[in-house]
Every structure is written in C-alpha cells, then in structure tokens.
C-alpha cells in the first residue's frame with residue numbers, strides 16, 4: 392500500500408457508512424481523502440446523481456471517463472451538457488486502438504455486434520481505465536455502482552480495498568434503488584442521459600451486443616450484453632481482464 396494511502400479499519404467504517412446517506416458518504420470520502428479522491432463516470436443513464444454529489448464536495452474533483460471508441464454520440468452530448476452545467480474537471484482516457492482498425496484486426500466483421508466481448512472490453516475499456524488509475528494514482532475512487540443493479544454487486548461493501556487499483560473503491564450509491572435515485576434527480580433537477588427516453592436504461596457502448604433498449608418490465612440492465620453471461624465490463628471487478636495490446 393502506498394504511504395499516501397491511509398490504512399482504514401474497513402469493517403468498522405463500512406458499518407458506520409451503511410447508515411449514512413449517499414451525500415454523507417461522499418462528504419466523508421472528501422474529508423478522508425481530499426484531492427487524492429477521484430471519481431469515474433460513464434456519463435450513463437443516471438450518472439448526474441454522483442457527479443452532482445461529488446462536485447458539491449470538491450468542485451475540481453478529477454472525473455475519469457473511458458472512451459472505448461464505441462460510445463453513443465448522445466453520451467458525448469450528455470457529457471458536454473453536464474460539463475458545462477457543473478464546470479466538470481473531466482479526464483478522458485481513450486483506447487489506444489483506432490476503432491475501425493481494431494474491428495479489422497480482431498476479425499469483427501459487423502460493427503454493430505461484438506463476437507469477442509471479453510477481448511474488446513479488455514483492450515478498449517479496461518486498458519484505458521487501468522492506465523488512468525496508474526497515472527493519477529489516487530488514494531480512493533468514487534464509483535456509481537448499486538447493489539440492486541446486478542447479482543455481482545449484491546455483496547459489495549461501500550468502501551473496499553482494490554488490490555488491482557491499489558486504492559480504495561468507494562460506492563456511495565450502493566444502498567439506493569432506482570426510486571431513490573429518481574427522487575434525488577427530481578429534487579435537484581438533474582437530467583437523465585438522452586437515450587433513457589428511448590428505453591435505454593443502462594448505457595454503455597453502441598454495438599447492439601453491448602447495449603440495447605429494454606422492454607417495459609425488463610430489468611434495467613437487461614439491455615447490457617443481452618443474452619450473454621456477461622454482466623460487468625470488468626472495471627468493478629478486482630481482477631484485470633486481459634488488457635494486452637493486440
């Protein structure tokens with residue numbers, strides 16, 4: 392562990408934070424880590440919530456955004472909208488691959504579909520993310536995951552030590568559900584990603600294999616890697632996917 396990263400009593404801290412609201416958890420994070428705290432944002436469906444809480448605590452907090460090369464144009468528009476409204480300090484980390492050349496080299500003939508999702512996520516999403524964490528070397532990182540989003544997130548703790556990233560991973564929204572997120576958005580007049588009104592309730596990259604609109608009554612994350620066992624892009628797992636270059 393880096394000398395700059397304080398050793399925390401995680402069981403005790405998590406017990407205390409489980410009873411706090413997300414804005415209080417973000418405040419605790421800011422007080423604990425100061426400028427050594429960064430956040431990640433996909434500028435997805437409900438990303439405005441954590442961004443709003445984070446800039447309230449530290450207006451210049453570094454916000455890591457991963458550009459896989461395959462994001463929706465609406466995601467960029469949404470990022471600009473939020474960047475202007477909150478004067479966000481966004482740090483975009485891009486894939487090292489040319490998006491067209493990657494498809495050619497990986498034998499992906501249909502740009503609207505990925506046959507090898509693990510490989511594509513490994514080199515185009517996880518590699519830029521790992522690079523961001525390596526370069527910024529934060530003591531802690533705020534992320535927007537919630538327990539109700541996926542089975543893989545049900546047992547997550549609000550503060551975890553990420554061996555992979557050598558820093559703490561803090562999930563202030565972990566205990567909230569969609570209704571509470573919606574209430575917060577309404578209360579602070581925050582916008583949803585523009586594709587939400589078209590039925591995209593969880594938004595990642597644009598190939599249909601990776602993001603599709605969901606049907607009424609479907610789980611919000613049913614549109615991510617639909618029909619596949621994959622439920623996580625890998626950024627929130629503590630083992631790196633293969634991020635080797637092609």
Ligand code: SF4
Pocket residue numbers: 459461505507508509511512513515516595596597598600601624
């Ligand atoms: S979500 Fe899809 S397009 Fe995006 S990096 Fe992963 S496999 Fe590639």
